[in-house]
Amino acid sequence: MIAMLERMIGESSPPDLIRSDLEGYFVMNRARRPVHAGGPLHQSPSSIDDLLKRIPQIEYHLDNPDKPGGFYQLPESLSAKSGTVYIGPLPGGEEFLIACFDGGLEGRQISRVHSGIYFLSLIAQTIKAFHDADDLEDILRIVLTGVTAGAGLGFNRAFVFLTEIIDSRLCLVGKHAIGPASPEEAGQIWGKLSSGEITLEQMFNDLLQEKTRGESQLNRLIDGLIIELDGRDNLFAKAAQEKKSMLLDETVLHEPAYRDFCERLGSGPMAFVPLVGKESLQGVIIADNHITKKPIAKTDLQLLDIFARYASDSIEKFRLYESLESKIRDLEMANRMIVMSRENLLKAERLSVLAEMAGQVAHEIRNPLTVIGGFAKSMIRKMPATHENYENLNTIIEQVGRIEIALNRFTSLVNYQSKNDQYCNLENLIESTIHLRTGDWTGRRIEIIAKEPIMILTDPDLFRQALFLILQQAGAINEHKGKITLILERDDNRAMVRIESENDDGSFAESLYRSFTSAQSLESTRRLAVALEILKYYQGNVGLETSRSNIPRFYIEIPCREEVG
């Protein structure tokens, strides 16, 4: 608040509100202690007590913070020249402004002082509303309400655009709009404000309690409106990047580049003010007097600029907070995943141990059961049904059968095979599959042509099983036809393993592909089905394609995966 006051009435003040005849000013709190002071006059009184004694009206206002400020003649004892002093509470009623002016103030100057104090009040109420806001949407609506409310900056309509990166380009994206959509609606709102039915504070409260939320016609106007800032030599980009306010009107908006903007929002005049946070450009406020057609004065633009500086800080804080919240959510999710993975790993380890034990138990039980039951069956086959032991043997066979069924159920429950997915070099996987001790392939010529290193994410043992089965089938089909070549290539994000047979006229590839649905024996159908299941589990498949020479070619495909971290 003090900085605000400094900006308004100090030497660097852009708006010429109070400054013209100002001699000096104090800001004092209710405990009669000076909080801030500026200008030559403030050095004159020997002490605060002296000041209070010489200007008795100060005590009156300190005791009555609800009373509006007033103008009084400056006592001669304080200044050789005749002067005027303004004494009044600053917004919030905890601090008081005592401003001394040279000579008597005219009506226009008094009006300026009142405007300045009013603007301070707007800022104070806006900041208070920011504190009560729950999210960025609240902040944006407060900002726009402050810009448009009659008791605020008094623009007819206001739009806020925020910066976003779209396709690696910095853009302004239309986010919120506030204002009446028509003169009739404007009349209703401003009528309420001027008649005192609703105050700015109430408007903020209503807004925060979600009484006035909803899709307005103006919001639809800017929905999807994007202004590119990167690499564009246009007004918006220049002003936003230079963080400079400006007035937009027909003279600058007639270019075709602004057609979409003008079709939606009109061609001005409108105020364009950047929202510059401590770290970076956050967006812009665009405001106009579309309904009343009141010209936008230089002072209006300057006040909007000051207002935007306060809004920028809050917007930046909330956006940082939201981004932080999102990162925290991601971290929490990652943490939950780690905990779940750890639990799953423990479960898998326990199950794995159980499965091994169950296998051993099954083996120990199944062998004697096979012997007992097998001999019982062998004996009963040669025994007449009238034999005294026939019934007893039958009971043994039945009970052995029951135990076997229970044993099968038990082992199927604990037949657990954990997967060990890892990033694997496809060429290495294929080589290790071929070099497995598989007597069937002894003497076979299998060549690998790897055009580039390709990584896949898979359980190496499972993948080798799938590949082994497919190559086994390929070997069986190609039994006397010569060399088999495996060509490894990357096709976009797919790893392709093309299997070719020397001098193939197409029948090898077709036969291999058909094997997956109509293999010659049930056993090989089952095995190829297993191979396909493994491939599909890793989003892979097998297929038939036509080569450049129009000969069908068999391929295995699986997604390429680059190792993360």
Added chain:
Amino acid sequence: MKTIMIVDDEPAIRKLYQREFSEEGYQVLLAASGEEALQKIKDKNDLDLVILDIKMEGMDGLELLDELRSRFRGLPVILNSAYSTYKNDFTSWLADAYIVKSADLTELREKVQELLAV
């Protein structure tokens, strides 16, 4: 007469299978380990089919299977184990069949008939 070799380290199992398949009309050879089986099979023509246990001391059934595949291509081999989990081991898929041991020998008997009929 077709010749079958039973390779199992459990004497009672060997005895049971010998009795069953002899009664079926096969000539039955027995081996208590992988090493003993390899010693007994000098030539592919010595026998027509092998019934092979997996879990054995010394050379296990899967190792023997690999050896049989490289030495005697085309010799039918049935893996017959008390373990069902070896079905997941792709080395076991080199065999012509995998049958879990059971007191009911019907499945094993039928598979032998099927493979020897080819």
